[in-house]
Amino acid sequence: MSHTLGVRQAQKQRTRQALLDAALGLLEEQSLSSLGLREVTRTVGVAPTAFYRHFRSTADLGVALVEEALGSLHPTIRTIVATAGDDDERIDRAVELIASHVAAHPAHIRFIARERHGGVQPVREAIRSQLDLFADEVRTELAKDPVSAGWREEDLAMLARLYVDQMLSAASAFLEVLPAPAAERRRTAEQAVRRLRLISIGRRHWQD
Amino acid sequence: MSHTLGVRQAQKQRTRQALLDAALGLLEEQSLSSLGLREVTRTVGVAPTAFYRHFRSTADLGVALVEEALGSLHPTIRTIVATAGDDDERIDRAVELIASHVAAHPAHIRFIARERHGGVQPVREAIRSQLDLFADEVRTELAKDPVSAGWREEDLAMLARLYVDQMLSAASAFLEVLPAPAAERRRTAEQAVRRLRLISIGRRHWQD
DNA sequence: AATTCCAGAGAACAGTTGTTAACTGCATGG
DNA sequence: CCATGCAGTTAACAACTGTTCTCTGGAATT
Numbered sequence: 001m002s003h004t005l006g007v008r009q010a011q012k013q014r015t016r017q018a019l020l021d022a023a024l025g026l027l028e029e030q031s032l033s034s035l036g037l038r039e040v041t042r043t044v045g046v047a048p049t050a051f052y053r054h055f056r057s058t059a060d061l062g063v064a065l066v067e068e069a070l071g072s073l074h075p076t077i078r079t080i081v082a083t084a085g086d087d088d089e090r091i092d093r094a095v096e097l098i099a100s101h102v103a104a105h106p107a108h109i110r111f112i113a114r115e116r117h118g119g120v121q122p123v124r125e126a127i128r129s130q131l132d133l134f135a136d137e138v139r140t141e142l143a144k145d146p147v148s149a150g151w152r153e154e155d156l157a158m159l160a161r162l163y164v165d166q167m168l169s170a171a172s173a174f175l176e177v178l179p180a181p182a183a184e185r186r187r188t189a190e191q192a193v194r195r196l197r198l199i200s201i202g203r204r205h206w207q208d
Numbered sequence: 209m210s211h212t213l214g215v216r217q218a219q220k221q222r223t224r225q226a227l228l229d230a231a232l233g234l235l236e237e238q239s240l241s242s243l244g245l246r247e248v249t250r251t252v253g254v255a256p257t258a259f260y261r262h263f264r265s266t267a268d269l270g271v272a273l274v275e276e277a278l279g280s281l282h283p284t285i286r287t288i289v290a291t292a293g294d295d296d297e298r299i300d301r302a303v304e305l306i307a308s309h310v311a312a313h314p315a316h317i318r319f320i321a322r323e324r325h326g327g328v329q330p331v332r333e334a335i336r337s338q339l340d341l342f343a344d345e346v347r348t349e350l351a352k353d354p355v356s357a358g359w360r361e362e363d364l365a366m367l368a369r370l371y372v373d374q375m376l377s378a379a380s381a382f383l384e385v386l387p388a389p390a391a392e393r394r395r396t397a398e399q400a401v402r403r404l405r406l407i408s409i410g411r412r413h414w415q416d
Numbered sequence: 417a418a419t420t421c422c423a424g425a426g427a428a429c430a431g432t433t434g435t436t437a438a439c440t441g442c443a444t445g446g
Numbered sequence: 447c448c449a450t451g452c453a454g455t456t457a458a459c460a461a462c463t464g465t466t467c468t469c470t471g472g473a474a475t476t
Binding site: 417418419420421422423424425426427428429430431432433434435436437438439440441442443444445446 | 447448449450451452453454455456457458459460461462463464465466467468469470471472473474475476
């Protein structure tokens, strides 16, 4: 199964990754719809035509970036929601985890936030389908919780989406204060915590 | 005071508005950072150089579009929050109002959702400052409500921001289902209502 | 009636873009 | 060891970009 890649294919994947990295870097200061294929190949140091060996278009590259940014995040999300413990404990841990993830992969988060409503349809759809997946996974975890006993199916789905949206919103907020002093970053974290707390309270009293 | 504009300035403003309209149309299928100045003037039917008589750059035009899209919305927002009546009634009315506004000005909403995290800094900042203004106005209205008695200042601010975010989120959701059949549009409205209800429940039990 | 002002036109600039075709060199599989 | 496959190169294309400078016609001011 673990068939070591030949020298040939290994080099190809390396160039492909270089293209993705270069694009992600360039996308910190512009949107995908204005990203030029030549711009990307130039920063990698490769001929413009080489691009076509890996992607049909910049939109295609964008879809690959969505996969890179969100694909490996599913187990993390599950963990956040499924972790046992007090509600407030869980919230604090979730917010910390989001903050550290943003600090570790700022460009990825920026890309997702930017292109979620961006000008390139295939990319919007790719992001949407990933978020739908997240929401469904969160819903599954929430359903296991005794607090969700007696909940209507669509209410559970609503809550799951709300959580996913909040995580992205929090991530985007952290992104904006990344260069700010620690005090302001803490305030952002506290805002996120308060939001999740209010939602969690609403959740506990939903059945009244 | 109501000094009628001279023929001269009137024509200028007409061209300016034509540029804004053309840009807004073009931005339905791309982001501002990829919008070309020539592209805009071409659709209006004026020389590229005429653009500079009205805007320094496309970013500058973008800032003007933010004002056009959000500037006149402040009284509406205040009304939504300040309206008397049962909580659920208020929520229903708010969601209906958002839906009809999106149906009436889809391009404006799309523009705001897209450029809020878009690739053009001055536009992001313009949107942010408008949303901050909204949040502050909502906070002021919320403070008048007896339910908010005894609330900490930052908790009120958090709730206000949460409401503003929800309105934008709902608007963006309506936008996505604008071409969809009425049944799906209703489902979107119900999702928005449920979210606001949960938040409203959390709000009533916040003090426990 | 004469003068100033200025929105918009026109032409030209150096650079950029995506895409095509035909190529080269090297790892791969027979 | 030789033939094939294919990642990446080179060159060229027509079309497009933002910005400059110069000019013009008609409204606004005097």
